[in-house]
Amino acid sequence: MKHVLVTGGAGFIGSNFVHYLLEHTDVSVTVLDKLTYAGNRESLAGLDGNRFRLVVGDICDAVLVDSLVSEVDAVVHYAAESHNDNSLHDPKPFVETNIIGTFTLLEAVRKHSVRFHHISTDEVYGDLELDDPERFSESTPYNPSSPYSSTKAGSDLLVRAWVRSFGLAATLSNCSNNYGPYQHVEKFIPRQITNVIDGIRPKLYGVGENVRDWIHADDHSSAVWTILNRGRVGETYLIGADGEKNNKDVIETILSIMGKPAGSFDHVTDRPGHDLRYAIDSTKLRTELGWVPEYANFEAGLEATVAWYRDHESWWRPQKDATEAKYVAQGQ
Numbered sequence: 280m281k282h283v284l285v286t287g288g289a290g291f292i293g294s295n296f297v298h299y300l301l302e303h304t305d306v307s308v309t310v311l312d313k314l315t316y317a318g319n320r321e322s323l324a325g326l327d328g329n330r331f332r333l334v335v336g337d338i339c340d341a342v343l344v345d346s347l348v349s350e351v352d353a354v355v356h357y358a359a360e361s362h363n364d365n366s367l368h369d370p371k372p373f374v375e376t377n378i379i380g381t382f383t384l385l386e387a388v389r390k391h392s393v394r395f396h397h398i399s400t401d402e403v404y405g406d407l408e409l410d411d412p413e414r415f416s417e418s419t420p421y422n423p424s425s426p427y428s429s430t431k432a433g434s435d436l437l438v439r440a441w442v443r444s445f446g447l448a449a450t451l452s453n454c455s456n457n458y459g460p461y462q463h464v465e466k467f468i469p470r471q472i473t474n475v476i477d478g479i480r481p482k483l484y485g486v487g488e489n490v491r492d493w494i495h496a497d498d499h500s501s502a503v504w505t506i507l508n509r510g511r512v513g514e515t516y517l518i519g520a521d522g523e524k525n526n527k528d529v530i531e532t533i534l535s536i537m538g539k540p541a542g543s544f545d546h547v548t549d550r551p552g553h554d555l556r557y558a559i560d561s562t563k564l565r566t567e568l569g570w571v572p573e574y575a576n577f578e579a580g581l582e583a584t585v586a587w588y589r590d591h592e593s594w595w596r597p598q599k600d601a602t603e604a605k606y607v608a609q610g611q
Contacts, residue, residue, distance in 0.1 A: 280394075280508070282307045284351040286338050286384065287358030289318035291462040292398070292496055296355065299500035301326055311347055312358065313337050313376075321594055322461040338380035341387070348387040353394040353507060356384055359434075361400075361427060364550060364609075370426035377430035378437070385441045388449075395449040396507050397438045401492070401517070402428035403453060406554030409488060414558035415453070417515050424552050435515075442513045450510040452503060454518040455559040458580065459496035460587045464595050465602045468581075471530055471544075472588045473599055475537045482606070485549030487527030490556035494520040495574040495584075505570045519559025520572040522580075532578060536585050 283300065287293040288310030300308050307330045312318045314335050323333055336343045338358050348354060358380060360366065360373040381397070388395045404415045405422030423429040441447040458468045471481040502518040510516060524532075531541045564570050574580035588595060 280306055280352045282309070282351045282353075284309050284311060284347055284354045286311050286354065286356045287318070288312055289314060289320060289322055289333065290357060291317070291322075291466070292457050292499060293357035294319075294322035294461045295459060295496035296357065296500045296503060297323060297326070297331070299497065299504065301330060303501075304504070307331070309334060309347060309351065311336055311338065311344070317361070317463055319461070319463075319594075339375060339383055341383050344383050344387045345390065348384070348393055349391050351393060353396070354384060354388055355396045355398065355503060355507065356381065357398045359398075359431065366425050366427035366430075367551060370430075373426050373430045377427075377434050381434040381437055385437060385447065389441060389445050389447055392448070394507070395438070395447060396503065396510075397435065397449060397451045398503065399435050399451060399453045400428065400431050401453050401455050401519075401557045401559055402554065403432040403435060404557075407556040407558060409490060409556050411556070414560040415517060416560045417517055417563055424554060439513075448512050450506050450512060451515040452506055452518050453515065453559075454499050454502075455492035455494050455520070455522070455557055457496045457499050458493055459584050460591070461594070462496075463602075464598050465605075467526070468529065468533070468584065469588060469595065470602070471533050472537070472585055473595055475533065475539060476589065476592070477599070479603075481530050481533070481544040482547045483526060483530055483544050484547060484553060486546070487530065488525050488555075489553055490523055490525045490558070491529075492519050492557050492559045493522035493524060493529075493577055493580075494518065494572065495580040498572040498574055501573070502564060502570050505568050506564070509568050511567075516564045516568070517559050517561050518564060519561040520575060520577075521561075522577045523556075523558055524577060529581075532581055533585065536578075536582055
């Protein structure tokens, strides 16, 4: 594998994967990104121009996609509309990018016989009760609860159908909630960190009992590279680092790391259809492919993330005011 196309590579998780490839492998990388509000050229600044290029374009553009896919050995598909709240306000972009965009890529990789890896989310499984001892596994039935998660579920099913119907050399992964560098300040963890930096009290949906299974973006990247190289074609692998925390605990940990009292946050109205709990069982990935996370300790990963946002204010500052204005208008 010498050349990889990364869709959505200027976004949060995609850009972390691009950095991972350039730091830990010898492959060349082409990024295809539409550069919507969630994509940021600065997340790819300073990368080696001999091994990296950015193409600004839409994964729904069949001519462009076909041209780029014809040049590479593998496609890793991160591009997606991914914000639950936004999907509730306007579902259409989620259908276009997550369904039509994935279809466009599948047809191109089928034509050119290129290896394909599809990035998905644990939100396709719906949610678990707070007191349920179970975790999501590769055999958990799909039960999406928002326009975002339902379109991601649809894209997963398209990939599986292309594997079965056309023999596509594809794998899939469903990952738990990511945190780390280059994440837009609209998201939960960077919003709270940057609020504290700005002297604003963090915001907590409802009472904060909702649980997410957190994984550092570096660990997600290493897992995807492992699957791309050693995963069995047609298989799905769940990626998680045993990082279950409720939202209140996350905010209190951030406040502690940043030297603030544990209770110095405000409650805001819970969002509609807010899933209760996500939890990933990554046994298959660990036992079959031998993957282990670097940041098995959530607090250590969070400390590194706080330090990154403190040190990279020039990256997130341009996003901050507009993001907070939008949340204020929504009463959040």
